[in-house]
Amino acid sequence: MSARETPRAGRPRARARVWTVTRRGWQAVGGTLAALLVAVYTLNPFLLLFAVAAFGFVAGSIADFLWRARDLRPERFDVQRQPGFRRVPCQTDSVSRVEATWNGRFGFWAEVVDIVPDVFTIRSGSPRLLTWWAPQRTLVVAYAYRAEVRGAHLLGPTFVTAHDPLGFCARSVLLPTAIPLTVLPESVTLRPRPMGIALFSGVPGSLPLRRPGTGSEFRSLRPYRTSDDIRHVAWKRSTPTQLMVREFDLENRQDLLVLLDLNPVMHAGPWGGNAVDHAVNASTVVAALIARQAEDRIGLLSYTGGVFQYIPPSRGPRHLKYLLDNFALVAAHEGPFDLGDALKETARRLRTHTHVLLFSSLSEPSPELRRQLASFHSRGHRLYAFVPDISELYPPLRSELGRGALDWAGAEEHARTVRAVDELRREGVPVFPYDRRGAREQMLRVYGRIRGLQVVR
Amino acid sequence: MTTLSPARVLLVAPVFLYVALVTFLPLNGFDWASVVAAALTSLPVLGPLAGRRAGILTVPAFLLFLDVALDAVISNGFPTGVAASVAGGLLLGTPLWFLGVVTLSEREPGISLLAAQIGLAQSTALLAARATLPTGPMGHTPVGFAQAYVGALTGQLDALAQLIRGIAPTSFPLQTVVDPVFLVLAASALLGIVLLELRSLSAERTIREASERVEKPWRPEGRHAPLALPDQFEAVLKGRSAPEVPGRAYLGGLAGVGVATLVAIGFEAFAAEAPAFALVAVAIGAAVTLGLLIVLSAVRRDRLEPAHPSAQVL
Numbered sequence: 222m223s224a225r226e227t228p229r230a231g232r233p234r235a236r237a238r239v240w241t242v243t244r245r246g247w248q249a250v251g252g253t254l255a256a257l258l259v260a261v262y263t264l265n266p267f268l269l270l271f272a273v274a275a276f277g278f279v280a281g282s283i284a285d286f287l288w289r290a291r292d293l294r295p296e297r298f299d300v301q302r303q304p305g306f307r308r309v310p311c312q313t314d315s316v317s318r319v320e321a322t323w324n325g326r327f328g329f330w331a332e333v334v335d336i337v338p339d340v341f342t343i344r345s346g347s348p349r350l351l352t353w354w355a356p357q358r359t360l361v362v363a364y365a366y367r368a369e370v371r372g373a374h375l376l377g378p379t380f381v382t383a384h385d386p387l388g389f390c391a392r393s394v395l396l397p398t399a400i401p402l403t404v405l406p407e408s409v410t411l412r413p414r415p416m417g418i419a420l421f422s423g424v425p426g427s428l429p430l431r432r433p434g435t436g437s438e439f440r441s442l443r444p445y446r447t448s449d450d451i452r453h454v455a456w457k458r459s460t461p462t463q464l465m466v467r468e469f470d471l472e473n474r475q476d477l478l479v480l481l482d483l484n485p486v487m488h489a490g491p492w493g494g495n496a497v498d499h500a501v502n503a504s505t506v507v508a509a510l511i512a513r514q515a516e517d518r519i520g521l522l523s524y525t526g527g528v529f530q531y532i533p534p535s536r537g538p539r540h541l542k543y544l545l546d547n548f549a550l551v552a553a554h555e556g557p558f559d560l561g562d563a564l565k566e567t568a569r570r571l572r573t574h575t576h577v578l579l580f581s582s583l584s585e586p587s588p589e590l591r592r593q594l595a596s597f598h599s600r601g602h603r604l605y606a607f608v609p610d611i612s613e614l615y616p617p618l619r620s621e622l623g624r625g626a627l628d629w630a631g632a633e634e635h636a637r638t639v640r641a642v643d644e645l646r647r648e649g650v651p652v653f654p655y656d657r658r659g660a661r662e663q664m665l666r667v668y669g670r671i672r673g674l675q676v677v678r
Numbered sequence: 679m680t681t682l683s684p685a686r687v688l689l690v691a692p693v694f695l696y697v698a699l700v701t702f703l704p705l706n707g708f709d710w711a712s713v714v715a716a717a718l719t720s721l722p723v724l725g726p727l728a729g730r731r732a733g734i735l736t737v738p739a740f741l742l743f744l745d746v747a748l749d750a751v752i753s754n755g756f757p758t759g760v761a762a763s764v765a766g767g768l769l770l771g772t773p774l775w776f777l778g779v780v781t782l783s784e785r786e787p788g789i790s791l792l793a794a795q796i797g798l799a800q801s802t803a804l805l806a807a808r809a810t811l812p813t814g815p816m817g818h819t820p821v822g823f824a825q826a827y828v829g830a831l832t833g834q835l836d837a838l839a840q841l842i843r844g845i846a847p848t849s850f851p852l853q854t855v856v857d858p859v860f861l862v863l864a865a866s867a868l869l870g871i872v873l874l875e876l877r878s879l880s881a882e883r884t885i886r887e888a889s890e891r892v893e894k895p896w897r898p899e900g901r902h903a904p905l906a907l908p909d910q911f912e913a914v915l916k917g918r919s920a921p922e923v924p925g926r927a928y929l930g931g932l933a934g935v936g937v938a939t940l941v942a943i944g945f946e947a948f949a950a951e952a953p954a955f956a957l958v959a960v961a962i963g964a965a966v967t968l969g970l971l972i973v974l975s976a977v978r979r980d981r982l983e984p985a986h987p988s989a990q991v992l
Contacts, residue, residue, distance in 0.1 A: 237978075237979050238976040238977060238978055238979065239888075239976070239977050239978075239979050239982060240975055240976060241974075241975040241976070241977055242971060242975040243883070243884060244883070245786065245787065245788065247788070248786055248787070248788025248789060249787050249788035249791065250788070250968065250971065251788055251792075252787075252788035252789060252790075252791045252792035252795075253788070253791055253792070253795075254964060254968070255792050255795075255796075256791060256792055256794075256795030256796070257960065257964060259795055259796050259799045260795065260799065261957060261960070262799070262834070262838070262852075263799050263802055263803070263834065263850075263852040263853065264834075264837075264838075264850045264852065264853040265799075265802050265852050265853050265855060266853070266949070267856075267861050267864070268795070268798055268799055268802060269945075269956075269960070270942055270945065270946065271795065271798065271864065271865070271868055272795055273941055273942055273945045273960060274868070274938040274939070274941065274942040275791050275795065275868060275872070275938070276941075276964060276967075277934075277937050277938035277939075277940070277941030277942065278872055278934040278935060278937065278938035279791075279934065280934075280937065280967045280971065281933055281934040281935075281936065281937020281938055281941070282933065282934030282937075283971055283975070284937070284970075284971075284974075285933035285934060285937070287974050287975065293982075294981055294982065295982070295983070295984045303914070314911070315911075316911045316914045316915060318914050318917070318918070328924060330924075332885060334885050334889075336889055345915055346915050346918055350918075350919060350921065351921055352919065352920075352921040352922050353921075353922050353923055353924040355922075355924070359919075360919045361917050361918045361919045362918060362919070363914050363915050363917060363918035364915070364918075365911060365915060380885055380888055380889060382884050382885050382888070384884070387787060387934075388787075389787075390975070391884035392884075392977065392982065393884050393885060393887075393888035393982060394982050394983075395888065395982065395983040395984065396984075397984045
């Protein structure tokens with residue numbers, strides 16, 4: 222693949238100039254020019270000869286490099302990044318490989334560097350290669366990496382920097398090898414332990430939400446519709462003009478919705494370990510379990526200052542992939558989180574009785590909470606709240622400096638969290654606080670209760 | 679401790695040691711001030727033992743120079759008394775001071791070359807002073823040596839001033855210094871400074887600047903951790919290129935040496951043919967070369983970066 226020349230959308234082409242001679246090179250030029258002046262002062266023929274030779278050496282070295290590097294352009298390279306994974310789970314090893322062939326006429330000292338995001342740990346190999354690059358030679362830069370933080374990242378581009386052996390000149394060429402990489406939450410790769418095996422059972426748990434369907438327990442009678450199974454017609458209750466059918470409870474298929482608070486407060490915590498990261502990790506555990514079990518459905522609603530994104534509950538590999546990609550890209554947005562309004566908007570969108578798994582810092586007051594919660598429950602939904610104790614998200618400071626300030630802020634935040642949790646519990650909502658150990662265990666406990674399973678530790 | 683290449687020391691040190699020796703040997707009548715001044719001035723030679731703070735060893739010489747210069751200004755003439763002895767010691771220590779600076783500036787070839795050239799010019803002045811030591815009881819003392827040195831420098835300046843005014847000067851004190859041993863050792867020192875620089879370097883600074891332009895900061899030091907990769911991954915990693923050195927066709931930085939040789943021969947030939955215009959030719963040549971380097975080394979950025987840094991294999 223050759224580098225292509227397409228205009229960069231929305232960004233004017235840079236016309237600025239880049240110096241090929243390095244600071245070290247200019248120092249050498251300046252130094253030898255000064256040496257010439259000193260020699261001219263002495264008028265000593267030998268010193269003058271030495272100074273002229275030294276200046277000639279520096280100028281000659283620079284001129285030699287400029288001549289060799291005159292066709293050093295992106296178009297002169299054939300470059301290809303091995304098409305590998307575009308979706309990588311967090312904390313999982315993967316490899317990257319870039320192949321480039323130099324089609325110029327002269328060889329040069331090359332430093333090839335593939336730019337790796339800061340949150341990637343190099344596990345083996347190196348994204349950097351310092352070598353002599355002869356014409357028509359193909360260089361391969363390969364390395365294993367581990368993504369430490371979920372999100373959208375860019376792997377690449379690759380820089381080829383040609384320089385002379387003295388470091389007087391260097392010219393960097395950018396090769397178009399950048400690819401977007403979605404780093405999925407790490408929970409995708411976790412083994413669900415014995416729970417996953419038990420999930421193939423259709424036995425309802427202690428907290429199922431009932432809704433009409435093809436279950437075993439009688440629910441009610443209703444008029445016949447053309448799509449109904451003829452075997453469910455209640456002949457004794459039917460009349461010649463109105464057929465009636467028996468309706469059953471569908472208790473072994475549950476709908477779940479993750480309600481995510483994207484308020485910036487939820488992004489408190491270390492990079493890769495903030496409240497949203499823990500929420501996403503816990504949610505993806507359940508999503509992965511549901512994918513294996515193929516019975517329940519799961520969706521996502523994120524809220525900040527209004528509904529930000531809504532993915533209705535569904536099942537199937539395609540839906541799970543879509544959901545995981547969206548979980549990977551969840552990020553903070555400015556705006557308040559009003560729990561009452563979030564519940565109202567959620568209830569408005571849900572068609573069936575749903576377990577709503579709320580992840581929120583509860584940092585904003587919600588004046589209409591009691592009324593909205595009552596309305597939410599009356600529609601047959603059930604709310605479970607997972608609240609981060611932000612004071613416990615940060616690891617303890619190693620140094621004494623600032624520890625007192627952090628302890629004070631942590632105590633204030635902890636008191637606020639306790640008040641918010643107590644208030645929600647008084648409304649009858651089960652609340653599960655979580656800290657930097659994550660919300661996975663709490664989430665599994667809730668889902669286990671829904672599905673009638675015991676979490677095996 | 680600063681890393682020091684033994685080859686560099688072996689090539690650079692002899693010329694400065696030689697000059698220090700030939701200026702020191704004919705002298706006698708040292709007093710404590712000149713000895714202390716010479717020792718303090720020579721301190722940069724111990725730079726490799728001082729590690730990162732080696733630069734501070736160059737400071738005493740500057741302070742001594744300041745002291746001598748201040749005394750000269752106050753007395754409106756050559757320093758007298760202790761200051762004169764200090765001036766003598768300071769001059770005797772300068773070859774070793776330059777040796778220290780040249781060895782310490784190994785990573786900066788510009789500074790290294792400049793220090794070597796100024797050191798050689800200073801050595802020439804010292805040799806010229808040695809050849810014109812005054813007679814009498816004070817002649818072969820550090821003070822007498824310092825007076826001879828000042829005489830050589832002022833004689834050179836007077837000759838240059840006469841030349842500029844269009845008067846043919848009788849002699850140039852520094853021009854006439856021709857010591858074959860000194861010349862051979864000086865040539866080996868310059869070659870040592872230049873040729874030992876030829877090696878593969880990391881262009882880390884250039885890469886960092888280029889990566890910052892595309893808003894993708896490069897992290898030079900990656901964190902490595904042991905791992906056990908699947909076989910497929912291992913196969914990918916095994917195919918990566920190893921660093922190579924150029925083949926015989928590439929002469930490395932010797933192109934610069936070739937150009938230097940040609941320029942030196944050309945200069946000598948021109949100077950022999952038209953000595954009156956040799957300096958003018960050097961000045962014009964240097965100015966033109968500098969202008970060309972400035973023009974040719976600037977490249978438009980959009981020629982080095984494609985319109986879009988993303989790969990086509992999406």
